[in-house]
Amino acid sequence: MAYPTSPAPRMPTASVRVVVLILVAAVVIGSFGTFLNARYYAGNQPFYDSCSYNTRVHGVMRTCRESGLPAALRRSCSPRDTVCLPYFAASFLGLATEPSRAIGTWIQVAELTVFCLSLLYFLTAIQGWSPGNAALAIAPLVLLRCLWKCNGGISDFRMDLGLMLGYWTTAIWYVIAARSGWRSHFIVLGIACGLTCLLRATAPLYIVFGLAPLACIDTFRTADRRRWLANLCVAVTTAGAVGLWFYLLNFKFLHYYYFVWNCDANARLPLRDSLQHVRFAFKHVGLATLLYAVAFRWLAFGPGSITAWDRPTLLSAVRAVAPRPALVWLALAPVGMLVLQGAGLNPFVSMPSALGLALVVLLPPQRSAEMTPHLSRRSTALLVAILIPFATITGGYAIYEHRGPEPTTMPAHKELLRAMAEDAATSRKKHVTFSATCIAQLHTDSLMNVALFDLPEARTMADVTTVNGVALAPDMAFAAAAEADWKSVPGATDREKCDWLCGHAVAAVDYLIMPTEETCEFLTANLGHCVINRYVGTLRRQLLEAGTWECVVPEISNTSQERFSLYRNTTRLIP
Numbered sequence: 001m002a003y004p005t006s007p008a009p010r011m012p013t014a015s016v017r018v019v020v021l022i023l024v025a026a027v028v029i030g031s032f033g034t035f036l037n038a039r040y041y042a043g044n045q046p047f048y049d050s051c052s053y054n055t056r057v058h059g060v061m062r063t064c065r066e067s068g069l070p071a072a073l074r075r076s077c078s079p080r081d082t083v084c085l086p087y088f089a090a091s092f093l094g095l096a097t098e099p100s101r102a103i104g105t106w107i108q109v110a111e112l113t114v115f116c117l118s119l120l121y122f123l124t125a126i127q128g129w130s131p132g133n134a135a136l137a138i139a140p141l142v143l144l145r146c147l148w149k150c151n152g153g154i155s156d157f158r159m160d161l162g163l164m165l166g167y168w169t170t171a172i173w174y175v176i177a178a179r180s181g182w183r184s185h186f187i188v189l190g191i192a193c194g195l196t197c198l199l200r201a202t203a204p205l206y207i208v209f210g211l212a213p214l215a216c217i218d219t220f221r222t223a224d225r226r227r228w229l230a231n232l233c234v235a236v237t238t239a240g241a242v243g244l245w246f247y248l249l250n251f252k253f254l255h256y257y258y259f260v261w262n263c264d265a266n267a268r269l270p271l272r273d274s275l276q277h278v279r280f281a282f283k284h285v286g287l288a289t290l291l292y293a294v295a296f297r298w299l300a301f302g303p304g305s306i307t308a309w310d311r312p313t314l315l316s317a318v319r320a321v322a323p324r325p326a327l328v329w330l331a332l333a334p335v336g337m338l339v340l341q342g343a344g345l346n347p348f349v350s351m352p353s354a355l356g357l358a359l360v361v362l363l364p365p366q367r368s369a370e371m372t373p374h375l376s377r378r379s380t381a382l383l384v385a386i387l388i389p390f391a392t393i394t395g396g397y398a399i400y401e402h403r404g405p406e407p408t409t410m411p412a413h414k415e416l417l418r419a420m421a422e423d424a425a426t427s428r429k430k431h432v433t434f435s436a437t438c439i440a441q442l443h444t445d446s447l448m449n450v451a452l453f454d455l456p457e458a459r460t461m462a463d464v465t466t467v468n469g470v471a472l473a474p475d476m477a478f479a480a481a482a483e484a485d486w487k488s489v490p491g492a493t494d495r496e497k498c499d500w501l502c503g504h505a506v507a508a509v510d511y512l513i514m515p516t517e518e519t520c521e522f523l524t525a526n527l528g529h530c531v532i533n534r535y536v537g538t539l540r541r542q543l544l545e546a547g548t549w550e551c552v553v554p555e556i557s558n559t560s561q562e563r564f565s566l567y568r569n570t571t572r573l574i575p
Helices: 015-041 048-067 069-076 085-093 102-126 131-143 159-180 183-199 203-221 225-249 251-261 276-285 287-301 314-321 325-341 351-362 377-401 409-426 444-453 483-488 494-508 517-526 536-545
Strands: 431-436 458-461 464-467 470-474 511-515 549-559 562-569
Touching: 015 102, 015 131, 015 377, 048 069, 048 085, 048 102, 048 444, 048 458, 069 085, 085 102, 085 159, 085 183, 102 131, 102 159, 131 287, 131 351, 131 377, 159 183, 159 203, 159 325, 159 351, 183 203, 183 225, 203 225, 203 325, 225 251, 251 483, 276 325, 276 351, 287 351, 287 377, 325 351, 409 431, 409 444, 409 464, 409 470, 409 511, 409 549, 409 562, 431 444, 444 458, 444 464, 444 470, 494 536, 511 517, 511 536, 517 536, 517 562
Parallel strands: 431 470, 431 511
Antiparallel strands: 458 464, 464 470, 511 562, 549 562
8 A cells, every 4th residue: 555645635625515414414313313202202111222321321411410520421431331432422411401312312413423424524535526426425324224213223322323333433434544544544543443432342343353354454455564554553542542441440340241141142143043133234224225325326337337237248247346345344244243153133233234235335336446426417416306205205214113112101101100109108108119020111120211201290319219209219129131130139049039039029129010910921931031031920929929019000001912010018118
């Protein structure tokens, strides 16, 4: 690789208008995302994986407003978490606004904006595209299907979307740095890598698996190897300075979480099963993005970039349409790593490959990698005409998707919380503990999350949440989701563990939410991957046989298959 001696590449002046356009689009996307968020949570309970993230955001923002920004930043660096950067952002947002679920949406919109601006810089300053053509190339990427799912999309708040955007922001800056050779680009590469690692603790695996092979190949291909290696060292050092401290601080917890507790990371599925990750990745792309990408490539680089029917030999035809190997590798590396690892079939962890697959279809093939798109006014108008209905269809799909699968779950959560507060008031008790004995659509975390964000009469101060003056505190003894959790419950046998849980509930829990007998059977048969659900029927029978639990609310329907009853601990509460 011959390093340039000319000044560092710069974006064309006209790109300023495209930057403004991207920022305006970000505001529109964020506003639409918050609308979708409100639509979903009007009737649906929070997703299991979103609960902890949103609860932590609420905690750091309340800390900022009550104790100041330094205290919130310290709380953001908890040594028992897999994420840091979003909580840093939420800490600063706490200076200006109250906690809400919309905060997660805007944090993810910021991540999307950084990715789009990075891609704009690459296409204009490095590839030499016009700002208008670059904008037309970036537009379909915001139509990715995974961006608009109610679970895991822009309106939800989990770290898989941030990992996807961070991985590709890092990959883009690697390509920029490798093409330009400028030290400043390697520094930005290191910053992007470090921040991505703070977005998701598994990010180093994705980044190393994706970028390390390319870095090794470029090391052997470069003409000035010493300078190349020095720049790589700068990037690695910068990334370490930005993100390594988090891994050192959280090493014990991260090791436990990913190597002991996490079921998906330790699934070790056979190859025929783990290949499902490839299907997930393609499904995340969506038809709208795929069709627009094909249309853009056809109009910008000619029909031969898609079909190559004018090539006399098969080999030349393949070369004409084959995408750049580095881009293909970056797109397939995340899903390939999951397949080789035999990771559990979590559909969200393959999202980084979805964005890569869209870029593979969108960007020009290897033979025309240095070409710039040639779009006439008619072609540009045609692409805009295609984009508008696709965006409308995507928006309509998102609105339909965000009605939610079971729009009765939020009212059920609120009814249970209010019933506990009302019953506690009759016992003249101002502080009570509660727990759910299973992990279903309804669980202890989801109830607390609803109390924090969705109950108008709830108030939170100094991490104490009150409903009509009664403080509700969750007890997590029954939250044994993984085998590691169940092993940590005192007792040598399953029977002894159940006995301990029942004894703990009598001694420390004021209210229990227990599924009905029919719901217990459903949970054991269908949601047994959450370990506590395997014993929920046994726990129900033991608890009721103890004679210390009195029914307060006979039955509340959470979903079509989940019904719950609320019980009062008569040894702790006397109405």
